[in-house]
Amino acid sequence: MAYINSLLPSLISGLTTTLEIFIITLLISIPLGVVVAFGRLSNIKVISKTIQSYILVMRGTPLMLQLVFVFFGLPYIGIALDRNTAALVAFILNYAAYFAEIFRGGIDSIEIGQYEGAIVLGLSKVRTITKIILPQVIKRVLPSVGNEVINLVKDTSLVYVVGLGELLRAGKIASNRDASLIPFVAVGTIYLLIVMLLTEGFKRLEQRYSYYK
Secondary structure (H helix, E strand, C coil): HHHHHHHHHHHHHHHHHHHHHHHHHHHHHHHHHHHHHHHHCCCCCHHHHHHHHHEEEEEEEEHHHHHHHHHHHHHHHHHCCCHHCCCCCCHHHHHHHHHHHHHHHHHHHCCCCHHHHHHHCCCCCHHHHHHHHHHHHHHHHHHHHHHHHHHHHHHHHHHHCCCCCCCHHHHHHHHHHCCCHHHHHHHHHHHHHHHHHHHHHHHHHHHHCCCCC
């Protein structure tokens, strides 16, 4: 127990960085993903094709490579970002692309008759989307969004490539220093607890939206 207590300061520091990257990425990438999804479905070909190319690049290249490019590559064209900002930019752009494809699939699954019915009722396009379409889309995509959110928790460990001291890196340092696997067990337990909380949260969200068929 004394050894575990000695690990807590470094693990808590690493956990703080992990949660910061996770929460900020989530708060920005999901709304951005919705906007990108509607842009992907736009009838304006320039917008649709540009967004399609962006999604292809983000989903077709490793997140680690994107992190390296944003932090080490952008300074070559005069854009220098600090470690935290670079990590957030890479994560947000990457996950917004994945969320966009999830939401696009959800939007495509809505029957055309619902749009036509909203027009008959005299609803504006904004009200149709916010009051009729999006609630149904959210219900349909929640399982997929939940999977991506859980992946995001684990992907935060990649920020070590830009020198950030996140949770897993804190465990590695302690393990190498003390020649012990206990730090990894502690880190794994923390990740597991986070995933369990998220799983329960998404379960409750699915129940909340269960009245949408």
